[in-house]
Amino acid sequence: MKSNLPVDATRIAQDIEALSEITEPGRPWTRRAFSPLFLEGRAYVERRMKDAGLETHIDHAGNLIGRRPGRKGVGTLMLGSHSDTVPEGGRFDGIAGLIAALEVARSLSDRGIELDHDLEVVDFLAEEVSPFGVSCIGSRGMTGQRPQAWLERMADGRTLADGIAEVGGDVTTATARDDIKGFLELHIEQGTVLEREGINIGVVTAISGITRIEIIIEGRADHAGTTTMPFRKDALVAASEIVLAIRETGLELSKTPGHFTATVGEFAIEPNAANVVPSRVRMLIDARAEFAGDMELFSAQVERIATQTAERWGVTIAAPERISHVVATPCDAGLLDILEQTAGRSGITHRRMASGAGHDTGWIAKVAPAAMIFVPCKDGRSHSADEWAETNDIALGTAVLFEAVQEMDRRLSEES
Missing domain, CATH: 3.30.70.360 (Alpha-Beta Plaits)
Known part of the structure; x- marks a missing residue:
């Protein structure tokens, strides 16, 4: 592993391990959205956000957001993923990307780097299929794409609207975000291409x-x-x-x-x-x-x-x-260019590839420039207890995010 990475691999590993311990007994790694364990995991993430100096809040759609104000307040650059899991199989799916986003914010502060734009680290609510039978609830809600009828869906004697309120959201105040200037998400590949080809990073061209x-x-x-x-x-x-x-x-x-x-x-x-x-x-x-x-x-x-x-x-x-x-959602061409150039300058091998799985990025990309990077996972296993990604691989991907978000900030400031 490169020894001069601008991010702290140890912190990344510690946070992922801490979240993995918040699981149903005998069912690793289970922390489903709207459950008490989900809220416990969220409380941990929020503490770590505050430790990093981020201002935290829950938005109307139930997303946990850590905000780092920019110098000029000219819009928001967003990083994130999700902390909920599928039953018995979510140690890295979502969690790796969420912790990578948090690590970018910490590393910027460690180096005294200020951005012109606000930076938000987001834990999207219920990216996985929830007890209400629907998924990507937070990203759809944030962007005004959540069907109104969903709010009446029932699970465990409560409506989805009730569930969102229980995690701190308020659907009665819903407004679609229009300030997002760019969004990036790191995720494990959930396939074997990167591992098989010995490549560090997948630059995601589209959500299929x-x-x-x-x-x-x-x-x-x-x-x-x-x-x-x-x-x-x-x-x-x-x-x-x-x-x-x-x-x-x-x-x-x-x-x-x-x-x-x-x-x-x-x-x-x-x-x-x-x-x-x-x-x-x-x-x-x-x-x-x-x-x-x-x-x-x-x-x-x-x-x-x-x-x-x-x-x-x-x-x-x-x-x-x-x-x-x-229909498929393409990722933003400009952000793909930034990711490839950033990886190339750092000597990190990369290739373009599409995502066969759905992600929150797919919904953000419908309203704002968005892109993803993949990091390898062992044997391509995901949504199972055997899901595994090496800390070194996640750290390399996080380093790409760290450099890319600064390049996004610079280019957008020059354009404005």
Whole structure:
């Protein structure tokens, strides 16, 4: 590891370790949004923000913000991620980026570096899917993109609006931020590209779009022992062929420029009895694409696969239905340039890549310049208890953030 980094790797490791200890007993690393443990973790983060000289508050959307005033008050540069976790698997996902942002603020103060812009370190509320069944609640709320209907969603006898109030927010005072001049987020890759290629930093070009497509196959229930093989209308056999065809289609699209994945993640069979030929299957496809054109090609191919499979097996397949569709969000070209130049000057290896997962950056990027960097994680594991990232890798990424935020500040000041 480089010995002359402008950030303190020891502090980073200590904070990540301290947060990892705030978890449900026997369920590492579980600290879900809106839980007492989440509030305990937040209290720790807020103490560390105050130790760094940051002014802290909870905004209307329930985000914890540590603010470092700038010399000129000409807008806000923002860094951050999230402190909530998925069940049994979130030691670094979100936490690494949040602590990296905090370390940038501390390192600026250590060196007496003042920015023209205000600097905010943000712990976004509920980036992961929350007990209310929705995610990125804080970043959507901050930017005016949280659906009003969400506030009435129920969990544990309370509405989402109640939950936001319990963490210190106030949805009745909601106003969308319009002062954000730039946002950066560090995150573990949650994949194997950086580790496999031996590269320090991933410069994220876009947050891939996510489309979910439902397919329902209607066959015919028959006796498994007496109905001869040629005369069956087996919904599961047809569904199996579709699953394999979706994988092959996804593999072909993944060979083109840009990120693409396709997964059948939900699958239900009826009547689900050992001695009955399956009569109905429902499956849900999760497809993710960096480029909208790839998603349209995939959707068209899914329709063809469904039609051909229905004809071949004598089953009925309704037109595949898009249950949800979120287009890809590109990161800001100017910030990508700053990140690449910063890494290059420091001799830190880097490559461009898209994110296949969703992040708060995707919502901030819809209203302000935003970008991300990835750092390697062991074996690409994430959302599991085995999730791990080396402190040295996180520190290198934090060093890039440290230099990049100063370059952002300088360029924006020159433009204004």
